[in-house]
Amino acid sequence: MLNNQYALNRIKEAFGDHITDAAESYGMLTVSVNKEAYFNLIKFLKEDAELNCMFLTDLTGIHDPGRVNEELGVIVHLHNLAANFRIRVKTFASSEHHSIKSLIPLFKGANWMERETFDFFGIHFSGHPNMKRILNVDDMDYHPLLKQYPMEDQTREDKNNKYFGR
């Protein structure tokens, strides 16, 4: 029976030290992997006969300036449709070196999801055939979901961040 513990054991067996963190969050197994092993882990999850996570549910990014040297993250949700088993894989990279291997060889659907992540976070996916912006205009010169770009005009004085969110 495929469950979180079993899946985690299989992953640790195969990847050992590459796994930097593993937790269960609201029932979903969450595995963090270093970016060298990221592609291989996803490939393993997809191609292993038992884990069989053949469906890419979602791929997105995150920016957390608080995590020094691993500010940028890619978060992948995979789904084994046959056994109804979901898993979340995360990998982190620093703001300077954030080239991560593209998942397109495994999932064609990763194409636009990676473009969206590039568009909003500037994370570069190596091997992507068409690494350009998708939702924002092509000549935009920044990546808007990075935390250094606040939502509102910072010259305004009538709004105090303390009272109006971060």
Added chain:
Amino acid sequence: MSKTDNNTTAVQEKEYNILNLGPTHPATHGIFQNVLKMDGEIIVEAEPTIGYIHRAFEKIAERRPFYQITTLTDRLNYCSSPINNMGWHMTVEKLIGAQLPKKVDYMRVIVMELSRIADHIICNSVIAVDTGALTGFTYVFQWREKIYELFEEICGARLTTNIGRIGGFERDFSDKFYTKLNAFLNEFPDKWKEFESLVSRNRIFMDRTVGCGPISADMALEYSFTGPNLRAAGVDYDVRVMNPYSSYQDFDFIIPVGTSGDTYDRYMVRNEEIWQSMSIIKQALEKMPAGKHHADIPEFYLPPKEEVYSTMEGLIWHFKIVMGETEIPKGEVYHSVEGGNGELGFYLVSDGGRAPFRLHFRRPCFIYYQAYPEMVKGGMLSDAIITMSSMNVIAGELDA
């Protein structure tokens, strides 16, 4: 094309036409641009450009308290806003660990299935319009109107509904709602049968749609298809069954699947889903449990106005909720619901602040629309139009 003098002997290179379909074309139902490379009337290559109505919802959400994000979700798939609203509410409830009364679940199921019907009415009748059959559309469009009247009865709004609250509904369904709902349930089946008898076995409609814009099950999975488009290709994945939320496990319904994943199958799957949704609504009405229309979570669910004006606790909770000062647990959660066109997922990362640290919408049509060039390649231009309308791509959701 430039002419040179020394190419008279060389084999003449084939010339293609570049055709801009969109961004504003009456047949594309929204702002979609496709740059088509045409060989006569055959599409050789298609390149979609998206993002024309991008509104940066994920960024805006990072500054809003949780209850204000509901209005952003309205504007994703605006053909079935209540599903988005409730998907978001359920995501927050999952994060805070709220226990909901069974009654809320059933009320939600009724509203979500109504919006699924509204969504499918639009999509299917518009496929017919794009094949030239305007009549069917004019017959059934008023039934979406009736559904909107039902929403109006619950929450006062029609298109961007902002329906329900975190923790349930702001008020119980009124008697008038039940009267109207029963009238809808009695009258709509005949009308939809009429539409089906006009369109489903219509010779012209079938000639236009059978084998048009097909996608195989393998390819659909590869492209992360979900919803009716995936089921039309023969994969019986439905979030309502696979990961039941809002007590969907209490209801008896079937998941229709197609075989070839073409436009006709997508149409037929949606047709059958309308009947299944009708049946789910009837079951929910029959089994509607007694109880409260909201959960007991004073830190998220606004107290009744009488309490706000007469008691201290009421006033404090009201103030805290409105100002977004309630305690939010830290954590990350993924929750998905079966939206009108596929798995609508919410990936929420909370750092304990009043607004999400990161909120990502898994928008089904953003993900499956990328297969569009492959689906229309080698087909006629007119097939590309109906392939797009049968995929149920909603601009608001596509561009978020």
